Amino acid sequence: MTDAPWRTVDRDYLSDEHRLLRRTAREFVAAEIAPHIEAWEEAGTFDRDLYKKAADVGILGAGYPEEYGGSGGDVWTQIVAWEEIARAGSGGVGASLGSIDIAIPPILAHGTEEQKRRFVPPLLAGEKIAALAITEPSGGSDVAALQTTAVRDGDDYVVNGSKTFITSGVRADLITTAVRTGGEGAHGISLLVIGGDADGLTRSEPLKKMGWLASDTAQLFFDDVRVPVADRIGEENEGFYAVMENFQMERLMLAIVAVITAEVGLEASLDYIGEREAFGRPLKGHQVIRHTLVDMATRLTAAKEYVYRVADRISRGEDQVTEISMAKLFATDTSDFVTDRAVQIFGGYGYMREYTVERLYRDSRILSIGGGTSEVMKEIVAKRIL
Ligand SMILES: Cc1cc2nc3c(=O)[nH]c(=O)nc-3n(C[C@H](O)[C@H](O)[C@H](O)COP(=O)(O)OP(=O)(O)OC[C@H]3O[C@@H](n4cnc5c(N)ncnc54)[C@H](O)[C@@H]3O)c2cc1C
16 A cells, blocks of 8 residues: 555655654554554553653654754654554554644744753653643633733742643653743743742542553643742743744544544554455445545545645745645544544444454544634634635
């Protein structure tokens, strides 16, 4: 199936180096992730040393500057790493490893040299885990309305409030946190890097979820947490723009994960229809099944072509706010469609935990919610095209 249309989309974009990384990442996933997925999904977490192992083979730091401990490369380097981890078929593992990819970029984009050198290398070495905390119990879509406060007291801020649904929230050592330092609205928000061991920070038990079972997701409570002013990223009250900017790459990551989730679901279905028989012939002999597979393959290929096109423009530094919103919208819708059809094709087995399509179906469902919901994507596009 190597020349299937969805499998050849990358030929226009990847260099030999990217392909080499893909091979390394694929071997890494086969050896270090795939054999443990069932156990990790059951446990609701995975061994912390996976971060270190992923760092050692250059996957965790893919696309990050070498001067801060990354393994270098570009946007495509990072995409290849995301894709191969997603191909393992456990959204939870990808989400937890990926929490550093949403926590670090604001530090690199807006931090001082001292902050970058202090915070980033231990994360890219897999020694520490990072999370990004934006969403609050009162709402996640309306970031400008967030309520967690940080009040200046000498050389510190004193932080009070709570965050919820935070990926890697249970065990993160560093938390890039959006807080209100000023008045109401977008102009009163700043970003602080808060240590996981800060006095006054408590965390919930891992939240019980529909999918992404191998990732820990937590609520965080800040009760008079003192955070040095020196740990503020960027200018005071200008954090909202850093949060919005950061969403662009998070949305690209989620669109890529959606495409790979659909791809794994499609390919599992293609294998299954050749093996399984009904009414005396393989499923693939039934026209309705054949046409369903064609619908799945067509939507996946179109989604992948578009997501890659947008990624390419992002890699060249172009403004793609409208396009990335469309890409996330379309790719996550495709992933929900394809994984839903995959479960149907597997029949009763598709509903069983031991079949990958069951997990893909559940894991797909978060992709149109996290990092900005589909409704929020539509609002962004509407504002720009209407
Ligand atoms: C497993 C998981 C992991 C997550 N990880 C993180 C993380 O690491 N860090 C983090 O900060 N957050 C994280 N989130 C939170 C996620 O980003 C939010 O759930 C999401 O942004 C939506 O916010 P909300 O849940 O508060 O929904 P709400 O904002 O309350 O929205 C509820 C509904 O109203 C709709 N809606 C809202 N506004 C509009 C509008 N203007 N027009 C039309 N419809 C609208 C939404 O689309 C949605 O359907 C995670 C969530 C989950 C479930």
